[in-house]
Structures are given as structure tokens and as C-alpha cells.
Amino acid sequence: xxxxxxxxxxxxxxxxxxxxxxxxxxxxxxxxxxxxxxxxxxxxxxxxxxxxxxxxxxxxxxxxxxxxxxxxxxxxxxxxxxxxxxxxxxxxxxxxxxxxxxxxxxxxxxxxxxxxxxxxxxxxxxxxxxxxxxxxxxxxxxxxxxxxxxxxx
Numbered sequence: 001x002x003x004x005x006x007x008x009x010x011x012x013x014x015x016x017x018x019x020x021x022x023x024x025x026x027x028x029x030x031x032x033x034x035x036x037x038x039x040x041x042x043x044x045x046x047x048x049x050x051x052x053x054x055x056x057x058x059x060x061x062x063x064x065x066x067x068x069x070x071x072x073x074x075x076x077x078x079x080x081x082x083x084x085x086x087x088x089x090x091x092x093x094x095x096x097x098x099x100x101x102x103x104x105x106x107x108x109x110x111x112x113x114x115x116x117x118x119x120x121x122x123x124x125x126x127x128x129x130x131x132x133x134x135x136x137x138x139x140x141x142x143x144x145x146x147x148x149x150x151x152x153x
């Protein structure tokens with residue numbers, strides 16, 4: 001069997017993989033060439049799931065931690081002259097950087113009232129001067145385990 005990537009770089013590694021899970025990767029390439037990566041941390045060893053942001057200016061050979069955010073299932077994307085990270089903590093939340101990911105705003109809520117959103121990593125689509133990101137909203141709250149049957153785009 002031929003390996004897909006013998007020369008890989010770890011952006012992040014859990015200090016305790018049995019109780020701190022690393023998941024939901026996201027990546028964006030900025031007009032400057034900088035790469036921005038996001039990931040989530042959760043599991044029994046984490047009080048509240050949250051995300052991390054990293055940047056690379058050498059095509060992914062090395063990465064710098066730039067911040068954390070209090071939501072999950074995040075995706076970085078560019079719109080206009082700004083970089084955004086959209087995700088949820090039940091309700092949808094977003095943060096913005098105007099300096100290629102060096103610094104970030106405080107999270108802003110895009111929905112309120114205890115809505116339940118979900119999304120695993122997926123593409124960000126740019127067309128007709130707009131940015132499209134698919135998110136799933138939980139509609140009924142009748143399923144007590146993983147509620148995939150209650151999610152609607």
C-alpha cells in the first residue's frame with residue numbers, strides 16, 4: 001500500500017486522546033497566501049467544547065496558535081477584506097479578523113433563544129458575490145441520542 005502523505009505536519013495533538021478529542025478540522029487560504037486552520041476540542045476531559053485557530057505562512061510547514069473560540073463545528077472563510085470563523089454553541093456564533101488572523105473579535109451571536117445548530121466540516125462555496133455555508137438546524141428535539149433525524153438544512 002502506498003502512503004498518501006509521508007511528510008505530514010501535526011497542527012495540534014491532544015495531551016490526553018482518551019478524554020480530550022480533537023475533531024472538525026477547517027482550513028482556508030487567504031489572498032496573502034496565509035493558511036488558517038481551525039479545530040474543535042471536546043470529550044469528557046473538556047468542561048465545555050471549544051475551538052482553536054492556527055495560521056501558517058510557509059505553506060503548512062509550521063503553525064502558530066492564534067486564539068480559541070467558545071463554539072464548535074467551525075469553518076474559516078474570507079468575505080470582503082475580512083476573515084471569519086462561523087460555528088455554533090447551540091446558537092450560531094461568528095468571529096472576525098481584519099489582520100489575516102493575527103487577532104480576533106469577541107464572538108457575536110447570529111441567532112438567539114436556545115436554537116440548536118449542527119454542522120460537521122464541509123466546503124465554503126463562493127458564487128454570485130455571496131458566500132454559502134450549509135448549516136443544519138435541529139427542529140424537534142424528540143430524539144435523545146444523536147439527533148440526525150431532526151436536522152434540516
